[in-house]
Amino acid sequence: MIVAPAKPLPEAPAELIQPCPDPGVRAGKPALSELARNRVALAECRDRHGRLVSFIQDVKRGRDGNDG
DSSP, X not given: OOOOOOOOOOOOOHHHHSOOOOOOOOTTSXXXXXXXXXXXXXXXXXXXXXXXXXXXXXHHTTOOSOOO
């Protein structure tokens, strides 16, 4: 039996594998504005994670993950 080599898996897009930055809390700034900055950062990170999960699911289904 002849087995063809497996097609290499596609690389995940670079913007999806970058670590999410922690905006931290800036001293002397209003707590509500710092909370808002952190919530925005968390939402962006959550969105990035969701897109990475979708990419991985597409790869598992046999697609190249670059459907747009």
